Amino acid sequence: MQLRQLEYFLAVWEAGSFSGAAARLYVTQPSLSQQIGALEKELGAILLERGRQGVTLTPAGRVFLPRAQDVIRAVQDSQDAVREVVEGRHGDVHVLTVRSVASGILPPSAARWHSTYPSTVLRLHDYSHRRDLEEAMRSGQGDIAVGPRPDPWEGPVISLGYEEMVVTGSAEYPAGTAADPAELAAADWVLYEQEQGMSEVVDRLAGHLGFTPRAVARTGQVSAALLFAVEGIGVTVTPENAVPLRWSRHARRIGPGCFRELVVFSRKLPSQLAERYRDMLTTLELPLTAERDLPEGALRV
Amino acid sequence: MQLRQLEYFLAVWEAGSFSGAAARLYVTQPSLSQQIGALEKELGAILLERGRQGVTLTPAGRVFLPRAQDVIRAVQDSQDAVREVVEGRHGDVHVLTVRSVASGILPPSAARWHSTYPSTVLRLHDYSHRRDLEEAMRSGQGDIAVGPRPDPWEGPVISLGYEEMVVTGSAEYPAGTAADPAELAAADWVLYEQEQGMSEVVDRLAGHLGFTPRAVARTGQVSAALLFAVEGIGVTVTPENAVPLRWSRHARRIGPGCFRELVVFSRKLPSQLAERYRDMLTTLELPLTAERDLPEGALRV
DNA sequence: TGACATGCATAAGGGATGCCTATGCGCCGC
DNA sequence: GCGGCGCATAGGCATCCCTTATGCATGTCA
Numbered sequence: 001m002q003l004r005q006l007e008y009f010l011a012v013w014e015a016g017s018f019s020g021a022a023a024r025l026y027v028t029q030p031s032l033s034q035q036i037g038a039l040e041k042e043l044g045a046i047l048l049e050r051g052r053q054g055v056t057l058t059p060a061g062r063v064f065l066p067r068a069q070d071v072i073r074a075v076q077d078s079q080d081a082v083r084e085v086v087e088g089r090h091g092d093v094h095v096l097t098v099r100s101v102a103s104g105i106l107p108p109s110a111a112r113w114h115s116t117y118p119s120t121v122l123r124l125h126d127y128s129h130r131r132d133l134e135e136a137m138r139s140g141q142g143d144i145a146v147g148p149r150p151d152p153w154e155g156p157v158i159s160l161g162y163e164e165m166v167v168t169g170s171a172e173y174p175a176g177t178a179a180d181p182a183e184l185a186a187a188d189w190v191l192y193e194q195e196q197g198m199s200e201v202v203d204r205l206a207g208h209l210g211f212t213p214r215a216v217a218r219t220g221q222v223s224a225a226l227l228f229a230v231e232g233i234g235v236t237v238t239p240e241n242a243v244p245l246r247w248s249r250h251a252r253r254i255g256p257g258c259f260r261e262l263v264v265f266s267r268k269l270p271s272q273l274a275e276r277y278r279d280m281l282t283t284l285e286l287p288l289t290a291e292r293d294l295p296e297g298a299l300r301v
Numbered sequence: 302m303q304l305r306q307l308e309y310f311l312a313v314w315e316a317g318s319f320s321g322a323a324a325r326l327y328v329t330q331p332s333l334s335q336q337i338g339a340l341e342k343e344l345g346a347i348l349l350e351r352g353r354q355g356v357t358l359t360p361a362g363r364v365f366l367p368r369a370q371d372v373i374r375a376v377q378d379s380q381d382a383v384r385e386v387v388e389g390r391h392g393d394v395h396v397l398t399v400r401s402v403a404s405g406i407l408p409p410s411a412a413r414w415h416s417t418y419p420s421t422v423l424r425l426h427d428y429s430h431r432r433d434l435e436e437a438m439r440s441g442q443g444d445i446a447v448g449p450r451p452d453p454w455e456g457p458v459i460s461l462g463y464e465e466m467v468v469t470g471s472a473e474y475p476a477g478t479a480a481d482p483a484e485l486a487a488a489d490w491v492l493y494e495q496e497q498g499m500s501e502v503v504d505r506l507a508g509h510l511g512f513t514p515r516a517v518a519r520t521g522q523v524s525a526a527l528l529f530a531v532e533g534i535g536v537t538v539t540p541e542n543a544v545p546l547r548w549s550r551h552a553r554r555i556g557p558g559c560f561r562e563l564v565v566f567s568r569k570l571p572s573q574l575a576e577r578y579r580d581m582l583t584t585l586e587l588p589l590t591a592e593r594d595l596p597e598g599a600l601r602v
Numbered sequence: 603t604g605a606c607a608t609g610c611a612t613a614a615g616g617g618a619t620g621c622c623t624a625t626g627c628g629c630c631g632c
Numbered sequence: 633g634c635g636g637c638g639c640a641t642a643g644g645c646a647t648c649c650c651t652t653a654t655g656c657a658t659g660t661c662a
Contacts, residue, residue: 079302085360091361267350273360
């Protein structure tokens with residue numbers, strides 16, 4: 001069965017005759033005879049009864065007609081839907097992030113997106129580990145991702161800036177205080193479970209500083225780690241953005257500063273909407289440090 | 302856009318790769334590349350992102366996929382629906398009649414049909430005049446018709462028998478009494494409106510007998526004409542089957558007998574179900590007179 | 603009643619389409 | 633670095649579809 005056959009059938013029915021439909025379709029009448037004949041042969045039923053006062057539907061044709069219309073409608077729907085996506089008027093953007101970013105960076109951008117493109121939907125999925133994030137992106141579940149720089153990556157990768165990692169404990173300090181590496185090496189630590197992306201950050205940080213943290217507790221959530229740390233169980237490392245304002249005095253810079261790069265990366269062929277979201281992210285004033293503003297000797301994790 | 306392209310697209314998505322889908326579809330991989338490439342070009346959007354770990358949907362593909370499935374589903378629905386009609390397992394029969402028949406002959410056949418083919422629907426439409434009936438049949442609104450013999454008719458016509466026309470008035474007579482033509486010529490008549498099919502019957506009857514009926518009342522309904530006649534306004538002619546049993550003594554045969562042939566006729570290519578209904582009608586014991594049982598010199602209207 | 607007009611079916615030719623084989627390209631793994 | 637894998641591309645060829653030309657049936661008009 002071919003779509004053209006259905007279109008011809010509908011045209012003949014609407015025109016009431018083969019030759020009339022042929023004129024309307026800018027084809028010759030034999031084409032219609034052939035195509036509709038082929039359609040009827042394939043279906044095993046005569047659809048149109050040819051008479052002198054035009055064609056009439058047979059019972060099979062009566063049943064077939066609305067279904068053929070459904071098919072044509074569905075085809076047009078599909079074309080329209082794709083067109084809307086192409087033109088960016090409609091569609092959804094699947095944004096993938098890691099949890100530690102989802103709570104800090106994304107909300108303001110999502111709010112602004114919704115007010116700018118109210119007819120589109122931003123779908124956020126957050127993963128607990130960058131590994132899961134990248135795997136989901138590679139398998140096509142997302143259009144755009146915000147997280148640590150993936151390596152390697154086929155599509156475009158744009159840096160958003162660096163977020164600072166801070167160490168938090170029960171004691172309070174004046175703003176701008178830096179923690180001594182030797183102190184961190186000796187401290188009790190609230191660490192993360194293996195599946196949590198922050199565990200990798202702590203590992204790399206400890207590697208940079210040359211010690212192995214002594215774990216007194218493990219959690220899968222940044223907020224829980226902070227809670228434990230402020231309660232005095234040990235110290236922990238979190239993104240600065242994840243520290244609530246009321247605990248900001250508990251957080252200290254790590255040595256000269258410890259930073260993690262955040263990038264936005266997308267599939268090889270980002271959609272119109274995904275590009276717009278990326279543009280919005282890169283132009284937004286994010287609470288991140290630009291690469292040129294990184295302090296001398298900053299640690300990168 | 303072609304249906305095959307949609308099928309290929311769905312197959313590639315289901316198989317997760319071009320070559321896998323090619324094997325499943327028993328075509329070569331280049332065919333899929335070409336067809337899907339053509340589809341994407343026509344839609345103006347890439348639907349599938351080709352990667353090393355198989356294909357993934359682009360945003361446009363995500364939107365397009367369910368619509369393509371809708372199209373394919375609709376196509377299969379249409380094929381199934383036609384098949385059911387062809388096999389007679391489903392469908393409807395549009396039965397067209399004139400009113401005077403609808404009340405007499407059809408009800409028992411309809412009841413029997415419903416009990417024999419409960420999954421099918423008998424749709425009855427009755428027309429006030431044979432002219433309208435034939436016009437409706439010619440325009441394809443019905444599959445099968447029961448009424449006076451149409452002339453000319455392209456499709457099959459099968460005689461059901463003859464129904465007798467009787468004259469009814471206020472007086473009562475013994476069963477089998479015949480009315481005298483001269484009496485009818487002198488009588489006051491309850492006639493039918495022009496649009497009523499029975500008016501033609503009366504005209505032809507009067508023509509046969511050589512008089513012009515003097516109208517004292519006109520109605521569009523057979524039941525009303527009978528009521529008027531029994532009330533003594535005048536005499537009228539109705540099918541014998543239309544005379545209620547309680548008034549049967551008021552009805553008299555007209556001369557040697559006046560009969561109207563009832564036939565069942567259908568479109569040139571009757572459907573399976575229409576043929577079954579026709580068979581049912583012809584085998585049913587109908588309250589009609591066979592041609593060979595018509596009395597000598599019977600009038601045919 | 604015979605010539606014409608109308609409407610669909612059929613036949614044959616030409617052009618476009620789609621599938622095939624063969625090959626190229628990029629990537630991965632050994 | 634070499635073969636394997638997967639998709640894209642090119643060229644040959646069969647098929648399909650549209651076209652023109654014609655046939656057939658019917659209805660119309662002179």
